[in-house]
Amino acid sequence: MTTASTASNASAVLPVSSTPLLQVQGVNKRFGGLQALSDVGLTIRKGQIYGLIGPNGAGKTTFFNVITGLYPPDSGTFELDGKPYSPRSVYQVTETGIARTFQNIRLFGSMTALENVMVGRHIRSRSTLVQTVLSTKGFRASEALIRLKARQLLEYVGVEHLADKIARTLSYGDQRRLEIARALATEPKLLALDEPAAGMNPSEKATLRQLLERIRADGISILLIEHDVKLVMGLCNEITALDRGKEIVRGSPELVRKNPDFIQAYLGKAHLEHAA
Amino acid sequence: MLPSKPLRAPMTEFLQQIINGLIVGSIYSLVALGYTMVYGILQLINFAHGDIVMVGAMAALFASKLLMTLFPWMPGPLVLALSVVAAVVVCVPLSLLIERIAYRPLRNAPRLAPLITAIGISLTLQTVVMVFFGRNYHEFPSLVPQQPIEFHGLVISVTQIIILVLSFVCMVCLALLIEKTQVGRMMRATSENPKVASLLGIDTNKVVILAFGIGAALAGLTGVMLAANYSLVHFYMGFIPGLKAFTAAVLGGIGNVYGAMFGGLILGLVESLGAGYIGPLTNDFLGSHYQDIFAFVVLIAVLTLRPTGLMGERVADRA
Amino acid sequence: MKAIKPVHLALILVLLILPPIVGTAGGAWVRILDFALLYILLALGLNIVVGFAGLLDLGFIAFYAVGAYLYALLSSPHLSEQFAWIAAMSPEGMHVPIWISIPIAGLLAGVFGILLGAPTLKLRGDYLAIVTLGFGEIVRIFLNNLNAPVNITNGPQGISQIDPISVLGVSLAGERGVVDFWGFSVSSVVAYYYLFLILTAVAILVCFRLVDSRIGRAWVAIREDEIAAKAMGINTRNMKLLAFSAGAVFGGISGSLFASFQGFVSPESFTLFESIVVLAMVVLGGLGNIWGVVIGAAMLAAIPEALRLIVIPVQEAILGPGNAVIDAEVARQLLYGLAMVVIMLWRPSGLISSVANRPKGKAAVQTTNEEPVVPELVTLNAKI
Numbered sequence: 001m002t003t004a005s006t007a008s009n010a011s012a013v014l015p016v017s018s019t020p021l022l023q024v025q026g027v028n029k030r031f032g033g034l035q036a037l038s039d040v041g042l043t044i045r046k047g048q049i050y051g052l053i054g055p056n057g058a059g060k061t062t063f064f065n066v067i068t069g070l071y072p073p074d075s076g077t078f079e080l081d082g083k084p085y086s087p088r089s090v091y092q093v094t095e096t097g098i099a100r101t102f103q104n105i106r107l108f109g110s111m112t113a114l115e116n117v118m119v120g121r122h123i124r125s126r127s128t129l130v131q132t133v134l135s136t137k138g139f140r141a142s143e144a145l146i147r148l149k150a151r152q153l154l155e156y157v158g159v160e161h162l163a164d165k166i167a168r169t170l171s172y173g174d175q176r177r178l179e180i181a182r183a184l185a186t187e188p189k190l191l192a193l194d195e196p197a198a199g200m201n202p203s204e205k206a207t208l209r210q211l212l213e214r215i216r217a218d219g220i221s222i223l224l225i226e227h228d229v230k231l232v233m234g235l236c237n238e239i240t241a242l243d244r245g246k247e248i249v250r251g252s253p254e255l256v257r258k259n260p261d262f263i264q265a266y267l268g269k270a271h272l273e274h275a276a
Numbered sequence: 277m278l279p280s281k282p283l284r285a286p287m288t289e290f291l292q293q294i295i296n297g298l299i300v301g302s303i304y305s306l307v308a309l310g311y312t313m314v315y316g317i318l319q320l321i322n323f324a325h326g327d328i329v330m331v332g333a334m335a336a337l338f339a340s341k342l343l344m345t346l347f348p349w350m351p352g353p354l355v356l357a358l359s360v361v362a363a364v365v366v367c368v369p370l371s372l373l374i375e376r377i378a379y380r381p382l383r384n385a386p387r388l389a390p391l392i393t394a395i396g397i398s399l400t401l402q403t404v405v406m407v408f409f410g411r412n413y414h415e416f417p418s419l420v421p422q423q424p425i426e427f428h429g430l431v432i433s434v435t436q437i438i439i440l441v442l443s444f445v446c447m448v449c450l451a452l453l454i455e456k457t458q459v460g461r462m463m464r465a466t467s468e469n470p471k472v473a474s475l476l477g478i479d480t481n482k483v484v485i486l487a488f489g490i491g492a493a494l495a496g497l498t499g500v501m502l503a504a505n506y507s508l509v510h511f512y513m514g515f516i517p518g519l520k521a522f523t524a525a526v527l528g529g530i531g532n533v534y535g536a537m538f539g540g541l542i543l544g545l546v547e548s549l550g551a552g553y554i555g556p557l558t559n560d561f562l563g564s565h566y567q568d569i570f571a572f573v574v575l576i577a578v579l580t581l582r583p584t585g586l587m588g589e590r591v592a593d594r595a
Numbered sequence: 596m597k598a599i600k601p602v603h604l605a606l607i608l609v610l611l612i613l614p615p616i617v618g619t620a621g622g623a624w625v626r627i628l629d630f631a632l633l634y635i636l637l638a639l640g641l642n643i644v645v646g647f648a649g650l651l652d653l654g655f656i657a658f659y660a661v662g663a664y665l666y667a668l669l670s671s672p673h674l675s676e677q678f679a680w681i682a683a684m685s686p687e688g689m690h691v692p693i694w695i696s697i698p699i700a701g702l703l704a705g706v707f708g709i710l711l712g713a714p715t716l717k718l719r720g721d722y723l724a725i726v727t728l729g730f731g732e733i734v735r736i737f738l739n740n741l742n743a744p745v746n747i748t749n750g751p752q753g754i755s756q757i758d759p760i761s762v763l764g765v766s767l768a769g770e771r772g773v774v775d776f777w778g779f780s781v782s783s784v785v786a787y788y789y790l791f792l793i794l795t796a797v798a799i800l801v802c803f804r805l806v807d808s809r810i811g812r813a814w815v816a817i818r819e820d821e822i823a824a825k826a827m828g829i830n831t832r833n834m835k836l837l838a839f840s841a842g843a844v845f846g847g848i849s850g851s852l853f854a855s856f857q858g859f860v861s862p863e864s865f866t867l868f869e870s871i872v873v874l875a876m877v878v879l880g881g882l883g884n885i886w887g888v889v890i891g892a893a894m895l896a897a898i899p900e901a902l903r904l905i906v907i908p909v910q911e912a913i914l915g916p917g918n919a920v921i922d923a924e925v926a927r928q929l930l931y932g933l934a935m936v937v938i939m940l941w942r943p944s945g946l947i948s949s950v951a952n953r954p955k956g957k958a959a960v961q962t963t964n965e966e967p968v969v970p971e972l973v974t975l976n977a978k979i
């Protein structure tokens with residue numbers, strides 16, 4: 001991972017590639033009597049920060065869960081980096097290159113921050129049971145590398161001073177950043193964040209925004225669910241808006257902002273306007 | 277040469293196994309109800325439930341011996357009835373006490389905790405009973421006529437008829453309670469969604485107490501049934517029936533009251549038919565002393581192949 | 596490796612000279628130490644399954660049984676007595692050397708771990724417990740009944756005349772209970788003590804290596820939050836199977852040691868109660884806490900034996916001779932049952948420390964401004 005680029009407003013400057021990274025089409029998902037997703041799809045290009053917005057219950061997290069393998073879809077095609085993938089198994093999706101965070105933060109509470117990120121290095125390292133038990137040179141080298149990379153990631157997101165603190169004792173904002181570091185440890189091509197800014201104050205949001213732009217500049221595309229429309233509009237290159245399981249509009253922030261269906265869906269939904 | 281007992285016609289043999297299966301199945305159903313009601317509300321497997329059955333049997337033993345000593349003129353059936361009362365009177369408060377001190381404090385703990393506690397309670401109950409009643413098998417007195425009734429080659433004892441009738445009555449009463457009364461509605465609501473139920477003003481604790489209480493009453497009754505049917509009482513007698521009843525509850529769909537009733541009967545039939553026919557089926561490689569395995573095999577099969585059970589909710593991890 | 600302090604050296608010294616000291620009270624007491632070490636091995640194995648990976652295995656003793664019986668079959672006259680073709684090969688009975696039979700016992704147990712674990716992978720904690728309990732019972736029932744039509748396990752009578760362990764050609768059973776080597780003379784139970792002590796030390800080392808590794812972290816991740824673990828790319832199915840079989844290997848090896856030590860095995864030694872005993876030891880020590888489990892196992896193995904001495908005399912002193920209500924066995928059972936209940940209500944993270952194996956850096960006071968979203972065995976509201 002390259003060190004941070006100094007230009008934090010690089011998103012406007014760096015070109016977005018035209019190669020599609022994630023191509024999802026025709027996703028349908030029904031839960032009993034409820035059609036949670038109807039023919040939803042999106043295309044994320046390399047280098048993009050892509051936003052997924054919509055009122056509560058619109059299906060954003062359901063969509064997330066489908067593309068990351070937590071819920072099997074009723075239908076849909078899924079391609080990452082030109083290769084189709086089957087979202088049937090969560091851990092395989094992560095291996096393929098999509099890493100995610102969770103809406104209500106799912107850290108490993110009793111482990112330290114460092115250990116949490118070290119878990120993230122699981123799929124990018126290898127050691128067998130026998131090597132572990134015998135503590136071979138290869139094993140120890142692998143462990144040292146895992147520890148090193150984990151520390152680097154903690155530094156990258158800005159919580160390296162909390163490395164040996166138990167994860168459950170961290171502040172909310174720090175926990176969120178830790179969860180991002182942990183997801184980055186899996187070396188994803190696409191980072192999928194479920195409401196990373198929820199519950200953050202304005203200065204925390206600004207730090208988060210910087211972090212996300214840095215991640216993007218370092219070559220990892222981002223898919224973002226957010227309620228803070230202002231944050232999304234300022235950060236994302238492209239946005240899909242959902243309502244009641246269907247896509248209302250898809251496009252650049254300017255396009256979405258002016259779309260009448262979008263405005264109608266959001267008018268009067270007071271909880272969407274988080275004061276920035 | 278004395279003629280040996282005539283072999284029954286295969287059909288009669290089959291029907292006999294069915295009857296035996298229904299008898300033992302009714303017992304499983306009653307105990308399964310206790311498991312399923314508690315699980316439906318608390319998602320807790322009350323590991324100690326089988327031992328409550330045992331306590332019921334012990335209480336009945338004690339009561340019957342006492343009554344027979346104090347009132348030797350009292351007719352057997354009356355002694356039996358009063359012993360049932362004694363069993364219930366002991367089991368219900370005991371079960372509620374256990375809930376209060378061992379399970380309620382762990383309501384919000386991760387699921388491993390109350391399970392471990394329940395195991396500990398089970399062990400403690402067995403040990404305490406062992407202290408007072410010793411390790412030996414005790415004989416339960418014969419309080420109803422022992423002469424079995426024959427009917428077209430089928431055999432059934434008076435005790436077994438009582439078991440079938442009482443079980444049926446209990447299950448019907450419970451069904452009526454759940455469907456037709458306010459109390460039953462409360463229980464159903466809490467079982468379906470405890471949070472919403474409490475928001476609607478239902479006191480979850482009261483419902484829990486009710487579930488434990490009814491379960492314990494049925495357990496006490498069942499203990500007496502087992503004691504009377506097998507004429508033996510023993511401090512470890514609750515374990516296997518408890519486990520099988522739990523299997524029955526899972527088979528029917530845990531949390532589902534009708535599932536427990538149904539599951540118990542089915543398990544009883546499977547066990548009875550299996551034990552009856554497994555010798556011939558496996559060329560005598562497996563004898564009927566393997567019959568206890570059936571329940572386990574059924575349990576594992578259900579949880580692996582159809583975790584929903586025949587009627588109820590899923591127990592495997594969902595996303 | 597952490598720095599070795601004088602306290603550690605003193606402790607090691609005590610452990611080394613314990614047998615002669617205890618032995619002055621009689622060989623039976625050293626036997627108790629030997630069994631305590633076997634229990635520690637078992638508890639360490641169960642700790643991998645329950646403590647690290649969070650899988651509540653109530654049938655753990657089945658692996659102990661598998662290891663014990665396999666060793667018994669490979670090191671006793673039983674198979675030669677039952678099968679003519681084996682008698683033709685080894686007329687004196689089977690005497691497979693321990694450096695083959697013990698690893699095979701461990702391996703077979705490991706395979707059983709996978710077999711018994713496989714159906715449980717998708718089950719929630721409590722169901723996993725019951726299913727594993729069922730498996731444990733099934734194994735016991737088979738051991739009890741596989742004496743007809745083919746006599747493999749010899750049913751309730753069990754298998755006897757099992758070879759003792761021989762180290763470097765010296766049998767640990769010795770001559771009339773005394774082992775002579777290099778001029779030293781120790782009693783057999785003392786010889787076994789040192790063997791078991793070495794193996795226990797190795798086991799503890801293995802456990803520490805496991806917990807502080809990629810595999811160990813994956814296990815703890817699964818215990819804490821299986822979905823998050825999957826999201827990190829962990830193949831939870833395989834890791835769970837690995838935990839089951841690793842724990843089972845511990846169980847199997849301990850089983851073979853037990854068989855050789857006792858010289859005889861029967862299904863009675865492998866009941867559900869024994870599974871629960873080992874679980875109680877792990878619970879007491881703190882799930883996942885290696886040293887805690889060692890101490891917990893030692894305590895729960897030794898205390899009932901000590902109680903055995905005083906339980907009856909104390910009651911007779913109070914209630915009069917012959918009026919003792921609780922005998923030693925009952926006291927033991929009561930101890931285990933109450934220990935589990937009390938620990939869960941009062942100190943659910945075990946008697947010893949708070950969070951499993953924290954090197955340093957105590958958990959700070961909760962500073963999150965939101966309720967913790969990760970469930971934790973430590974934080975309970977034990978308001979009665």
